[in-house]
Amino acid sequence: MWQVTAVFEDRRPEYIDFTQFEDQHQLFSDLVPIARERWGATKGIPWHVLEATAENGPAPWSDPIPLWATEGSLETDSIRIERGPEGAVALSLRESGHLVWQHPTVVLTVIPEGAVELILQYRWNLPGFQPTFVDYGVDAVGELLPVLDGRLYGGAESVILEVNEPPAHTWMNRAGSIAREWAHSWKIGVRNLSGLFVGKIARRAVDRPRPLLRDPGYIPRLRAEEARDSLGASCKELSNFKTSDVNPAVPLVVAVHGSFSCSVELASRLKVASPIATIVRFEHDTFRRISENVNALASELQRLHSKGLRRALLVSHSRGGLVASQAALRLKLVCPDLEVTVWSAGTPHQGTPIAGFGAGAAFIAGAAQVGMNAYYRTCARKDGNALGVTTAEGAASYLYSFDALPPGISAMAPDSPFIDMHSFQIEPISPRTWGGICDPVSSGSFGQGLLATAAQNFFENQPNDLIVAAESSILDGSSPLQQCNHFQYFSEIALPDALAKYLADQ
Incomplete structure (x- = not known):
């Protein structure tokens, strides 16, 4: 009762x-x-x-x-x-x-x-x-x-x-x-x-x-998203991209998702921005250690490089930016003639509380x-x-x-050994970075009220997108802060427009 x-x-x-x-x-x-x-x-x-x-x-x-x-x-x-x-x-x-x-x-x-x-x-x-007892300590x-x-x-x-x-x-x-x-x-x-x-x-x-150590919802989420979004699903998973499909003349655009997510929606947004681009999805379990995800991404790009891939653009969201940056760093050492460009949106390069x-x-x-x-x-x-x-x-x-x-999540804490290492290593990669400031009362805040309330406690009045402080996500200062929450970067005009311009210039 x-x-x-x-x-x-x-x-x-x-x-x-x-x-x-x-x-x-x-x-x-x-x-x-x-x-x-x-x-x-x-x-x-x-x-x-x-x-x-x-x-x-x-x-x-x-x-x-x-x-x-x-x-x-x-x-x-x-x-x-x-x-x-x-x-x-x-x-x-x-x-x-x-x-x-x-x-x-x-x-x-x-x-x-x-x-x-x-x-x-x-x-x-x-x-x-x-x-057995009442002590809930x-x-x-x-x-x-x-x-x-x-x-x-x-x-x-x-x-x-x-x-x-x-x-x-x-x-x-x-x-x-x-x-x-x-x-x-x-x-x-x-x-x-x-x-x-x-x-x-x-x-x-x-x-x-x-x-x-692994996300039980990862594969069901991926399959549900593929069924719901046919455009995103039409973009192949990186592991299924054949070496015979490699075109050395154009860059390969790789969508790299963030925590508790998959790359279907991200790939769909990128495909809308540039319908003629070759876009693939790097799907991975974000509960796994970041190093495992990095190894998988770098290995797949190294495989394609051996068959003629010369340029890759890694467009990443949130935690995916950490994976993409570290993979680019590894490829810089093992495949120095492979040009890897990293874009990250809402990525906690300095960690997130x-x-x-x-x-x-x-x-x-x-x-x-x-x-x-x-x-x-x-x-x-x-x-x-x-x-x-x-x-x-x-x-x-x-x-x-x-x-x-999960180890793949706790690694993003500001004082984690991974973030300490990442902050030290990131400069040679020079990723292009986007950050955001969220208005929690905007109509776009559907379902994010929990995070809006928590952000008031976590970020101590620092500009943030509900998940990551702007200071942590912006590294090069080349892109102005967007007025959006953590889940809206690719629905805003700035980043899709940047992709279309990048591909037009190639």
Whole structure:
């Protein structure tokens, strides 16, 4: 049974109206209609986003784990799906030992005007399903941690809050009770926020699993993007580009994607900018060590160079710029007569603090902790009004450790050994770099509200694109800062125009 309390600065706390579901499958059919019936006139709720997302499930806010028992296992071989306690469907990752499942309960509520904090409490009686102890400290071993998994939908287009938080308080009623009754409460900071909040409870094993070494959502995401974007999919993957296709007279344009992504959309944008260009995609798992990605990219270009390739332009986004720059440096040594040009947009050449926050250490609205899974979901694709996510991506978002990021992500922290090395080595490559400044209230900020809020804490008023500070992304000063967020560089005019001009000059 749920109970929801709103805390205000100028008056006493109040119990507030909510709806609870005790069957996860009701989410798809009932959540939006019931919410509209109860709060349809409330301002600040993006109903078009919720309705589109509900139609496109599984969605970041309505992704019942049981769905993956039939669909998720078809997309990836790394996620194991099994029956957990009380008949729930449990997810685990073969190589790391993570384990998680959801309780069949959901709470739906609207944040009242003037509230600064929500207190959500849930009580249940599960006689055969109890943690070994109640200490949820960082050294807990074997504990089944109850996590509030929630999302706040607010504003015209933006999902502005992700929650993935252990309970603030836990207690158990032992007095005269054979079946022990447990209760947990969570505190969520909502100052200056409004919208519809959806919350679930997920149980996690927290006995320090190893960090994820590969992205379970990588291949399903790639295949989904290829099915959705025929123009981008028509650009071959670099590993499938035949040596017989090499034309020494024209440069080969290689699209190199960033974290939690693939190169289909990037290649599509480049193809629109220059339809006659030869564009290929370098697809790679961004959870792997950057050195592994660099080796793969350099090896493929070296293969093509041996059959006549003379020039390559690596157009990269975000983390992809680190991969492209390091590959160019390696090729400069092993293939000195291969001309490699690197362009990077939103690349953390000096690192980004977001890659250093770990899971659960980013404070949103001064209170709510956000895990790595929130960032993973926030990078989901926009498909019309909905946020698109494959079942494998949805499942993977639950399987992150609380204290260790994948090595390919943590390498981007400002104080990482990789960034120290990269900053020292980058000068001979002389990449052309683009950076951006984001207006978080612009219409283009769909789904990025979490990052807009986090950026206020991470970047300390430094100009940034929500993910990378402009000072970190701009190296040569040849390109002015663009007014865009981290995901908009290739939809702006400046960079596609630069590509068309570059190719015209060749």
